[in-house]
Amino acid sequence: MPVATRSTDTRRIILDTAQRIMARKGYAAVGINEVLAEAGVPKGSFYHYFASKDAFGEAMLKNYFADYLTDMDGVLAHVGQSAAERLMAYWRQWRETQSVEECQGKCLAVKLGAEVADLSESMRLALKEGTSEIVDRIERTIADGLADGSLSVDSEARELAQALYDMWLGASIMAKIHRSPAPLDTATAVTRKLLHL
Known part of the structure; x- marks a missing residue:
């Protein structure tokens, strides 16, 4: 395997491992050594891939959103x-x-959003960019629904897309607090009402 490919694979393994751990524990509670040990990567090689823990966190969020948006595009593109x-x-x-x-x-936006927004400007910006792209896709799908007649709404598509995303993010946090999917069920019912479904 070429060195560049090995390097890319190792970097991806570190990011994927960190994402799994931080989705459970959060950002501050996880040390680099824990991630590297679980990833099976030597401790000394971390700074070969990332300049700092902040740079690593930013890369992890960008990696997460790239995968998330690919999955989202797949769901929203069903023929x-x-x-x-x-x-x-x-x-x-x-x-x-x-x-x-x-x-x-x-969802790392749910798990890390409030935690890292005040800790790291680069991570905050990665979250802002990733969540904005999610809202963009929701907005486009609402606009498509207005065009194909499958949706009707009482507000602008962008405003509604942002409100829906905000509601679902909040419902996800409340589901964690209550250890119950009930807030997500409420979000589903309100979403259907807002979309007149």
């Missing part, structure tokens, strides 16, 4: 479904991923 069906499939997937393991979820 043969109306925009309303595709958008509701996205929310169903969200509910499923946030209700696992006693509502501990898999």
Whole structure:
């Protein structure tokens, strides 16, 4: 295997391992040594891949959002479904991923958002960029639903997309607090009302 490929693979292994651990524990509670040990990467090689823990956190969030947006694009691009069906499939997937393991979820925006926004400007900006791209996709799907007649809304598509994302993010946090998917079920019901479904 070429050195560049090995280097890219090792970097990805570190990022994927960190994402799994931090989705459970948070950012501050996880040390680099824990990530490297679980990834099976020698301790001394961390700074070969990342200049600092902040640079590592930023890279992890960018990696997470790249994967998330690819998955989201797959859900929102299902051929043969109306925009309303595709958008509701996205929310169903969200509910499923946030209700696992006693509502501990898999979303780094939920787990790390409030924690790192005050700790690291580069990580805050990575979160801002990633979540903005999610809202962009929701907005486009709402606009598609208005065009294909599968949705009707009482506000601008962008405003509604932002409100829906904010509501689902808040519902995910409440699901974690209550260890119950009930807030996600409420978000689903309110989403259907806002989209007139």
